Amino acid sequence: MGRKRTKSGKIRLAEVAELAGVSPITASRFFRNPEALSVAKRTRVESAAKELGYVPNLAARALASQRTEVIGVLIPSLTNNVFSDVLRGIYDASEGSRYSIQLSNTRYSILQEEKLLRLFLAQKPAGLIVTGIDQTAESRAMLEAADCPIVQIMEIGPDPVDMMIGFSHYDAARAAVAHLFEQGHRRIGFVGARMDPRVQRRLDGYVSAMEDAGLFEQRLVVTTATPTSVTLGGALFTDLLAREPDIDAVFCANDDLALGVLFESRRREIAVPGQIAIVGFNDLEFMASAVPTLTSIRTNRYEMGKTAATMLINAIEGRRPEQPVLDLGFKVIERQSSLARRSDSRPVVSGAGAVNKMIALPSSHD
Amino acid sequence: MGRKRTKSGKIRLAEVAELAGVSPITASRFFRNPEALSVAKRTRVESAAKELGYVPNLAARALASQRTEVIGVLIPSLTNNVFSDVLRGIYDASEGSRYSIQLSNTRYSILQEEKLLRLFLAQKPAGLIVTGIDQTAESRAMLEAADCPIVQIMEIGPDPVDMMIGFSHYDAARAAVAHLFEQGHRRIGFVGARMDPRVQRRLDGYVSAMEDAGLFEQRLVVTTATPTSVTLGGALFTDLLAREPDIDAVFCANDDLALGVLFESRRREIAVPGQIAIVGFNDLEFMASAVPTLTSIRTNRYEMGKTAATMLINAIEGRRPEQPVLDLGFKVIERQSSLARRSDSRPVVSGAGAVNKMIALPSSHD
DNA sequence: AGGAACGTTGACAGCGCTACCAGCAACGAC
DNA sequence: GTCGTTGCTGGTAGCGCTGTCAACGTTCCT
Numbered sequence: 001m002g003r004k005r006t007k008s009g010k011i012r013l014a015e016v017a018e019l020a021g022v023s024p025i026t027a028s029r030f031f032r033n034p035e036a037l038s039v040a041k042r043t044r045v046e047s048a049a050k051e052l053g054y055v056p057n058l059a060a061r062a063l064a065s066q067r068t069e070v071i072g073v074l075i076p077s078l079t080n081n082v083f084s085d086v087l088r089g090i091y092d093a094s095e096g097s098r099y100s101i102q103l104s105n106t107r108y109s110i111l112q113e114e115k116l117l118r119l120f121l122a123q124k125p126a127g128l129i130v131t132g133i134d135q136t137a138e139s140r141a142m143l144e145a146a147d148c149p150i151v152q153i154m155e156i157g158p159d160p161v162d163m164m165i166g167f168s169h170y171d172a173a174r175a176a177v178a179h180l181f182e183q184g185h186r187r188i189g190f191v192g193a194r195m196d197p198r199v200q201r202r203l204d205g206y207v208s209a210m211e212d213a214g215l216f217e218q219r220l221v222v223t224t225a226t227p228t229s230v231t232l233g234g235a236l237f238t239d240l241l242a243r244e245p246d247i248d249a250v251f252c253a254n255d256d257l258a259l260g261v262l263f264e265s266r267r268r269e270i271a272v273p274g275q276i277a278i279v280g281f282n283d284l285e286f287m288a289s290a291v292p293t294l295t296s297i298r299t300n301r302y303e304m305g306k307t308a309a310t311m312l313i314n315a316i317e318g319r320r321p322e323q324p325v326l327d328l329g330f331k332v333i334e335r336q337s338s339l340a341r342r343s344d345s346r347p348v349v350s351g352a353g354a355v356n357k358m359i360a361l362p363s364s365h366d
Numbered sequence: 367m368g369r370k371r372t373k374s375g376k377i378r379l380a381e382v383a384e385l386a387g388v389s390p391i392t393a394s395r396f397f398r399n400p401e402a403l404s405v406a407k408r409t410r411v412e413s414a415a416k417e418l419g420y421v422p423n424l425a426a427r428a429l430a431s432q433r434t435e436v437i438g439v440l441i442p443s444l445t446n447n448v449f450s451d452v453l454r455g456i457y458d459a460s461e462g463s464r465y466s467i468q469l470s471n472t473r474y475s476i477l478q479e480e481k482l483l484r485l486f487l488a489q490k491p492a493g494l495i496v497t498g499i500d501q502t503a504e505s506r507a508m509l510e511a512a513d514c515p516i517v518q519i520m521e522i523g524p525d526p527v528d529m530m531i532g533f534s535h536y537d538a539a540r541a542a543v544a545h546l547f548e549q550g551h552r553r554i555g556f557v558g559a560r561m562d563p564r565v566q567r568r569l570d571g572y573v574s575a576m577e578d579a580g581l582f583e584q585r586l587v588v589t590t591a592t593p594t595s596v597t598l599g600g601a602l603f604t605d606l607l608a609r610e611p612d613i614d615a616v617f618c619a620n621d622d623l624a625l626g627v628l629f630e631s632r633r634r635e636i637a638v639p640g641q642i643a644i645v646g647f648n649d650l651e652f653m654a655s656a657v658p659t660l661t662s663i664r665t666n667r668y669e670m671g672k673t674a675a676t677m678l679i680n681a682i683e684g685r686r687p688e689q690p691v692l693d694l695g696f697k698v699i700e701r702q703s704s705l706a707r708r709s710d711s712r713p714v715v716s717g718a719g720a721v722n723k724m725i726a727l728p729s730s731h732d
Numbered sequence: 733a734g735g736a737a738c739g740t741t742g743a744c745a746g747c748g749c750t751a752c753c754a755g756c757a758a759c760g761a762c
Numbered sequence: 763g764t765c766g767t768t769g770c771t772g773g774t775a776g777c778g779c780t781g782t783c784a785a786c787g788t789t790c791c792t
Contacts, residue, residue, distance in 0.1 A: 012749085013749065024750095028749065057747085057748050057749070060750085063748080064749040064750040064751080065749075066750090066751090
């Protein structure tokens with residue numbers, strides 16, 4: 001059953017040093033700063049380590065050096081596939097580096113975030129990646145006092161703690177609404193779930209764009225604190241229709257909701273985009289192959305994670321970025337679901353991706 | 367910018383002990399085994415620790431005790447939302463415990479898995495969670511020699527390394543095909559992507575069920591090593607149709623593929639389930655709200671992760687499970703997409719979830 | 733009463749590594 | 763030739779905690 005207790009081979013740095021004929025400290029240097037060694041000793045230590053199969057004891061290293069090689073990552077959700085893309089980027093960037101990722105889930109609670117932050121900081125992480133810009137005052141103070149580089153991800157805003165990488169959800173939402181305006185839609189509903197700070201900012205963007213056009217009405221907005229799902233999209237859309245039967249478009253705070261709206265439309269035999277246009281947010285993979293294909297806002301999630309981790313590692317190693325705040329922007333991916341209303345109400349069902357014009361915009365950060 | 371270097375408050379166990387008026391070792395015991403202390407000292411240490419805001423130094427603890435409180439988790443993918451459910455369960459179970467999760471991604475490579483395993487084991491984890499039962503001989507040997515409890519997740523099979531929790535993908539696939547037979551379908555195609563060992567076993571189950579009925583033909587099977595996606599589902603379905611235009615059902619190795627098949631059917635104006643029945647695998651959330659609602663095999667992924675981590679933690683603390691191999695089974699969730707063929711070819715578009723009969727089956731492990 | 737058994741506490745000695753500083757050789761500048 | 767400089771190497775002294783074992787007081791048994 002594999003529970004047998006084997007006396008650990010126990011190859012220490014001292015053994016490697018002995019085999020290589022150098023002092024332990026020289027062997028130690030080989031692993032931290034090989035350039036500092038003469039070529040002769042370097043190769044000797046290297047082959048000795050390989051021969052013995054030496055693996056450094058991270059706990060001893062951390063204790064002696066007073067720092068760890070752990071990057072702490074705080075994200076609000078493991079379920080939301082938006083974060084799995086970001087995480088994949090982070091893990092990819094950390095791979096091959098000496099740093100390991102310590103992940104924790106705040107469950108969209110800034111109090112939980114504060115608690116986790118305290119825990120993380122006590123272990124002296126090499127760096128920290130935190131989600132968003134809405135921390136408690138206490139968290140903010142801890143972050144500012146922290147003795148390591150920090151990257152805030154997912155959005156950009158004023159007053160970064162250290163580094164920041166993301167895009168403006170506000171601007172992205174405005175762009176989505178602008179696109180619907182362009183296509184001739186006027187009574188545009190908003191459907192949102194979870195309503196975390198980033199979704200809230202999307203709502204703010206929607207409201208401002210609608211107000212600018214003199215078209216905003218509170219009754220066009222349907223939101224809930226419930227976690228998002230496809231089914232919920234259908235339910236919220238049902239609510240919206242009951243309240244405002246004459247809407248001609250729906251801007252969904254994410255793609256799951258958009259898919260739910262699409263299915264609900266089909267269930268009700270409402271033509272998309274003939275009778276109702278749909279725009280989602282995030283541009284998940286399925287948006288391009290739905291029928292009709294679904295318009296969405298593409299956000300560079302994988303890249304965000306990867307860049308964040310890369311920037312962080314560079315900063316840890318003393319190479320601070322020229323530009324600490326990075327706006328990754330977004331793109332309006334125009335597809336069939338948001339086309340201008342047509343006289344015939346039959347949905348367009350030509351090949352997927354036929355309409356796939358892209359509008360790239362950096363978010364203007366104010 | 368938060369880079370200011372603060373001299374760490376540096377509250378050590380010694381400080382706590384001093385304030386409490388006990389020896390450091392007694393204070394240490396308070397954190398590891400409070401029951402061993404007298405009530406008086408226990409409360410004294412407790413309040414001293416709280417007053418000073420003491421947080422133990424994990425590196426020192428690990429070094430001195432020769433073991434860590436880290437649970438290593440090896441999964442093949444971060445993208446696949448099947449794993450995000452499992453992970454959520456694992457993280458949820460670890461929360462509140464003293465153990466922290468160290469996650470690594472094998473990218474579906476057993477060689478990469480072997481490499482990561484070596485890395486993990488060198489740090490003497492408290493426990494290990496690995497995916498599946500297909501390890502290299504070398505990995506297997508390392509696992510058997512490992513000095514910690516181990517749980518294999520996602521599937522069950524003969525000869526567990528230690529503990530095992532999952533279900534039979536083979537039996538689940540057979541059940542899916544049996545369901546299609548019941549509904550009167552005969553020419554059932556198989557669509558699979560990625561073809562990792564578990565998908566392969568689903569294919570094996572499909573093949574055996576079809577052979578049992580004398581209906582198997584190699585040309586009914588379309589697979590690819592490409593990672594799965596909704597779009598890919600449509601493409602594979604297109605291939606299948608080109609090869610075998612007269613199929614009456616498709617069993618998809620996962621739900622993303624099934625959704626792709628649904629969209630492609632709609633694009634081609636093929637009625638589901640009128641002309642073609644669809645069955646997916648995993649029962650992701652959207653399956654219940656698609657139009658038509660999509661039949662799938664429900665697998666208990668969150669529960670799998672949570673139970674695995676709970677079992678592991680119990681085993682670490684000496685409470686080994688009565689039953690080291692746990693079959694979580696699966697359920698055939700019958701929905702509209704797989705109903706018997708009907709004379710009229712119009713898809714059923716009544717309310718979602720109208721048909722939602724469930725068949726629960728434990729997988730028979732041989 | 734004597735002794736064993738138990739519960740509780742503390743002293744000591746590291747765990748494996750690295751920070752710090754000293755030492756040494758080789759080299760070039762004056 | 764002397765001095766400083768640079769490049770490389772090693773010795774010493776911990777980092778903060780826990781394993782081990784001994785010692786103590788108390789209780790219970792014979």
